Amino acid sequence: MAKSVKKFIEGNDAVVDGAIAAGARFYAGYPISPSSEIAEGAAKELPRHGGLYIQMEDEISSMAALLGASLAGKKSFTATSGPGFSLMQENLGLGIMSEIPCVIFDVQRSGPSTGAATKPAQADIMQARYGVHGDHSIIAISPSSVQDCYDLTITAFNLAEKYRTPVLFMADEVIGHLRETVTEVEPTPDQIFNRVQPAPGTTQAEFRPYNYSTNMPAPMPPVGNPTLLMRTTGSTHDEKGEFGPGPDNINRVTHYLTDKIEKNVDDITITRRYQLEDAEVAFITFGCSVRSTITAVDMLRAKGVKAGMLQVVTVWPLPEKEIREVLRQVKTVVVPEMNLGQLAGEVRKFNDYGCKVLQANRTDGVLITPQQIISALEEE
Amino acid sequence: MKTQIVLSGVGGQGLISTGEILGLAASLFEEDMYATLTASYGSETRGTFTKTDVIISDQPIGYPNIDTPDVILCLAQVAYDRYVDKFHDDTEVYYDTDMVTPKEGAKGDHIGFPFRTMSIEKVGNIQTANTIALGLIMKRQGLLHKESVMKAFAHRFAGKDKVIAVNEKALDLGLSL
Amino acid sequence: MASYKDYMLFDKLPHTWCAGCGDGIVLQSIAAVFAEMGLDKHDIALVSGIGCFGRVDDYLDINCMHVTHGRALPAATGIALANPNLNVIVTMGDGDSVTIGGNHLIHCARRNINLTAIVANNYNYGQTGGQYSGTTPTGSITTTSPYGHIEKNFDICKLVEAAGATYVARATVYNPVQMRKLIRGGIEHKGFAIIECMVPCPTHYGRYNKQGEAANMMKLMNEQSVPAEKAKNMSPEELEGKIITGLIVKKERDDYYTEYKRIIDAQNIDK
CATH class of the missing domain: 3.40.50.920 (Rossmann fold)
Incomplete structure (x- = not known):
């Protein structure tokens, strides 16, 4: 019987519980209303689970740190709102191109710019899709309850790991600050997706950190593992992760980054x-x-x-x-x-x-x- | 059955905390009850208008804000004035008689007590006006069991036995009015 | 005994850098230090930014993460905190380190993240055609300061020292032996270490500022060099236009991860 706890908490707090249940152990972020409770919760809870919280100097560096930690094997997340989400776009693109999983929580507020900082909006939806320059596709989930904030956070990490990509969690001030009944069921191991690892015995000569021949990403061993060297880059690269600016390769990568999401739409999408x-x-x-x-x-x-x-x-x-x-x-x-x-x-x-x-x-x-x-x- | 409760006053009166107690009691310690709580958030915390919307229902709750309250608690004139035109005939308006002067001809069933003064004189603690009012609301509405509300206090203020005890005293006072 | 060649990808050569560029000397020095220390490749993670020197990962056969312009340090912060057993190396130019990424540099130094930053400073943006950067000396000609550079330039070592860096060193490519020694010291140092490597850019900076061929530029660097020990007894006027070389700062202070663990462990929080 899976462990289950009933709580009366706000969406932002349920996000932290969901992230920890999903196996997240690293948070880097910069506080911003109306998402700050996620940072505060992560700072408090991660050390209890052997994880680590760091408050960075801005959202640009927060995104970069997430990618570094994820590459070293830790499931990573951050939370922000409009102005911070804008700053994150740069390294969100790096995550997409380098194929490094992580989850970004955007607790949407009224904008543009500082806007009405504590008031809700759902106006970052197009930024979520097209904020990163260049052709790509993205996974974005939007919760409508505190229960969703827990359950779908686990889903978001699973999708990030499965598709080796940053996943956006597009909450809003209403759901972030809404307190309601939530039943937090601890996921069983088979409900948690961890990034695919290379087959045992894979040699460096055989290993490829990228795979463009199917619509699913290549295995992703953590940097620091004792047998395989890992190479990632935000530059257009070949399957070895080496700079590959030839026209055929650029075209192949562009299509792959879109197809790995769009061709798996039935697996990814959830409707009610x-x-x-x-x-x-x-x-x-x-x-x-x-x-x-x-x-x-x-x-x-x-x-x-x-x-x-x-x-x-x-x-x-x-x-x-x-x-x-x-x-x-x-x-x-x-x-x-x-x-x-x-x-x-x-x-x-x-x-x-x-x-x-x-x-x-x-x-x-x-x-x-x-x-x-x-x-x-x-x-x- | 759905009850829409607005708790209004100024910052520092513990109204969000009262809302949390309601929500916790309903969703954790009663059978098959749902609750939502939304609070007005500003950058200031003390001394300015604040309100907390609590919905308690035996069905899942959709829209979580309250436009027309079934029950409203007003612990400050500024709060009363903001809501008075939204009362309907059946709205139960609980107000602090020392803090609020009701509007002539206002709709709703007005129930006034000097909650703050009672808190000081009968409970011996200035901060329990909210809990006295909570007890009164529970009694008149037939809402929640005292047992589940005390469990909510014990949950919310775990380890703070004095806080729990003084709130029980205040709650009992409210339930006896 | 391992050779620097063991850490390099020779099939990627010839490299992209111009004839006379100093970046290759720094690359060879880094690989040579790995060999000298006998590091297991799997225990090294190199994070590089964008710019001429940002391409250094192309030629190294180790774990490499090539990131966006200026963001190598925060990405490396994530790696260093997620796996504190790694030797994290960050390679940046003057653009990455003190211009677009200047804020990250001071915060990384302040936090004392356990990593080694190797900065190749060539006084300008070589890869994009020789525009000025945060280290371009005042008065210099670049493609975006055709009438002479207006701004005051950063002294990278002074900047990071003020920010709290616990290991600060500088070398020129004229003296690769010293450079290797200082890089090794940085890797062995627990905490934030930075080695500023002065490299000539004969294609842009040298040409516009009439410093002659690469060899001349290197000679000039050597003439300008003053050992850190000697510089201590020199006045600011005497140090004008000089390059202070050698180990400038070496302090013991617990790195971020060690400090974090200590605080958390001391709390004895229920897990």
């Missing part, structure tokens, strides 16, 4: 359906807006309106198949989100079915209300 079976109108949403949307669906159902919701837990890569299914099924889709339509634009890209796609946006730093979501539908 709420009252969708007989729905005639549907909401497609994520993160904190899910909370308001569930209440809106309940209110509409009480009025006899057949409403339902698709929650995209995985924001990137988008669960295209599931979104298309909804667009095909209903006549009207509303996309509630705390930005000016970042997810709505993506939903429209898939709308080959003549479905009416409406937006319910809120950008004043106050959680979108169920009434506002219902109004968006009624006002059409």
Whole structure:
């Protein structure tokens, strides 16, 4: 029987518990509202589990330190918000190119720049996808409850390890600071994915730190292991990790970095359906807006309106198949989100079915209300 | 069954702590209950308006903010004034009679006690107005068992026996009103 | 006895550096020190940044992490803390170390992270065509200071000493024997060690500033060199335009990881 603890805590605290349960043992970061509780929790809890916390001079160095620690074999994480997330983009790119797993928690706040530092927003979704220069793909998960903050943190580390890539955890101020009931079940060893190691007996001559022949990454031994030397670089490299700026190689690497995520979309993406079976109108949403949307669906159902919701837990890569299914099924889709339509634009890209796609946006730093979501539908 | 409780006042009155006790008692120490808590966050902590929204329900909770409270505790005039226009006819408005002057013609069922003065005079501790009010709310609402609330205090203030004892005294006072 | 060749990738030669560049001498010195110390390759992790000297990892047959411009020290901080048994070496130019990465340098020195930073200072950005950096001497001509450089340059060793570095040394490529000795001392030192290596850039800096061929530049470096011991008795005026060489700082102070472990262990926290 797996160990299980029931708690009443905020999302940011559940993230720390989830990270430790996932096996994370290194944190480097720079405090920023509304994510600082994650740093504080990591500073307190990591030493209890043989881990290490370091507060770096900025978010640039925090990301770099994460990658170094991960390369040396420690599962690593950091937490930030908008301004810090902007600074992290540089070495997030390094992590993607070098294929070094780690998890970055962005507890989103209102922006741009300092914005309204303590107020929620969900407006970093496009930055998550395209903030790093150059073609690439990314995995981003968005929680809608404190339970998610625990469970999906473990999922995030598992995906990072499996696909040898940084994974983004796109929380928001609402969920980060929301306190609610959470049941923390300690994962069993088979529920934890650790990066693949080279087959025993692999020689240095045979070993390749990179593999571009399939859509899955090469094994990743830690730097400091006694038999194999590891070589990683942010420069375009060949399978030995050596500088490889030839046109064929550049092209191969670009496609690989995208394909290893996009071609595994069914394995990566998570969606949740709420009252969708007989729905005639549907909401497609994520993160904190899910909370308001569930209440809106309940209110509409009480009025006899057949409403339902698709929650995209995985924001990137988008669960295209599931979104298309909804667009095909209903006549009207509303996309509630705390930005000016970042997810709505993506939903429209898939709308080959003549479905009416409406937006319910809120950008004043106050959680979108169920009434506002219902109004968006009624006002059409 | 869903109860939406707003705890409002100014920083330093222990309202987030009271919200935590409610949430802990409901979600950890009662059977099949869910709870959410959202607090207003500012960069200041003491002396300015603060509110904590607590929802206790036998069903999972969606939208966690409270627009129309079923129950509201106002320990400061500034808090009362912010909410008074949101009361509906059935809202139970608990307020400190020394700190709050109710608005004439305001909706809701107003229940006033000098919680702060009672805290000083009857509990012998200035900081338990929140807990006296909590006891009263529990009694009138038929919400939560005293046992689970005391377990919540024991959990929240583990190792601080004096704090637990003084809060039990305050809670009992509230439950007896 | 191991040879420097055991630590190098000869199939990657010829290297990318210009004829007369000093970076190759520093590369050979690093590999020679590994050999001298008989280090197991698997116990060495080298982190390099961007720039001419950032390419040094291309030629070394050890664990290598090639990162972004200026971020080699924080990446190395992660490695050093995640595996305190490694010999962590960080190779940077003057751009990486004191210009784009200057903030990381002072904080890494302050924290006393157990690693060895080897900085090749050639007074300019060679790889991008000879623009000025944080160490370009005032008045120098570079491609972005065509009328003479306005800013005051950093003295790397003074900067890190002030930031709390526990091992600070400088050598010129004119004297590779001393350079090797100082690099070895840095690797053997527990804590943050930095060795500033003065290297000529005849292609850009030397040409624009009429310092002649590489050999001339090296001779000039040697003429400017003043041993650290001797420099102690010289006035700031006498030291103007000089390069202080040798071991400048050597202090004992527990490195970050040792200190962290001590504090945590002393707390006796329940695990």
